[in-house]
Amino acid sequence: xxxxxxxxxxxxxxxxxxxxxxxxxxxxxxxxxxxxxxxxxxxxxxxxxxxxxxxxxxxxxxxxxxxxxxxxxxxxxxxxxxxxxxxxxxxxxxxxxxxxxxxxxxxx
Numbered sequence: 001x002x003x004x005x006x007x008x009x010x011x012x013x014x015x016x017x018x019x020x021x022x023x024x025x026x027x028x029x030x031x032x033x034x035x036x037x038x039x040x041x042x043x044x045x046x047x048x049x050x051x052x053x054x055x056x057x058x059x060x061x062x063x064x065x066x067x068x069x070x071x072x073x074x075x076x077x078x079x080x081x082x083x084x085x086x087x088x089x090x091x092x093x094x095x096x097x098x099x100x101x102x103x104x105x106x107x108x
Contacts, residue, residue, distance in 0.1 A: 011048040013037055018049070021062040024090035025105035028066040035107055050075070061085040068099035 013036035020035075021027050027035075029042035036045065049060040061082045064070055070082040083093065092100045 010036055010038060010041065010044065011051070014045050014048040015052065015054070015058045018058050018060055018063060020107075021059065021105050024103065026062050026064045026068070026086065026091055026099050026103055027105045027107070029063055030066055031105070031107055032063055059085075062089070062091075062105075064099055068093075068101070068104075069097075070099075 014032055017032045017035035029045045030039065032045045033039055033041040049063060052058050052060050061076055076082045076085065086099070091103045094100055
């Protein structure tokens with residue numbers, strides 16, 4: 001039971017951190033893990049976002065890899081959906097399809 005409570009608490013911290021990412025910015029899984037209190041838990045961030053109970057209120061499409069790559073197509077309902085959401089948010093991409101470094105949010 002204590003493990004479930006810890007996991008739930010971590011997930012809630014993940015959702016709270018993701019809700020702080022401003023429009024036009026992205027954060028890496030690692031940054032969200034750090035903000036949620038466990039800098040080594042970037043994979044757990046991915047699992048938490050996959051189970052996001054409030055997709056409208058918690059914009060998990062703003063979370064990308066540290067290299068600026070978007071998630072696989074299944075994560076957002078189709079090929080390039082995350083990219084389209086980010087573009088409509090004002091996030092810029094380079095020719096290789098990666099988010100430009102100055103679009104990364106610093107957590108402040």
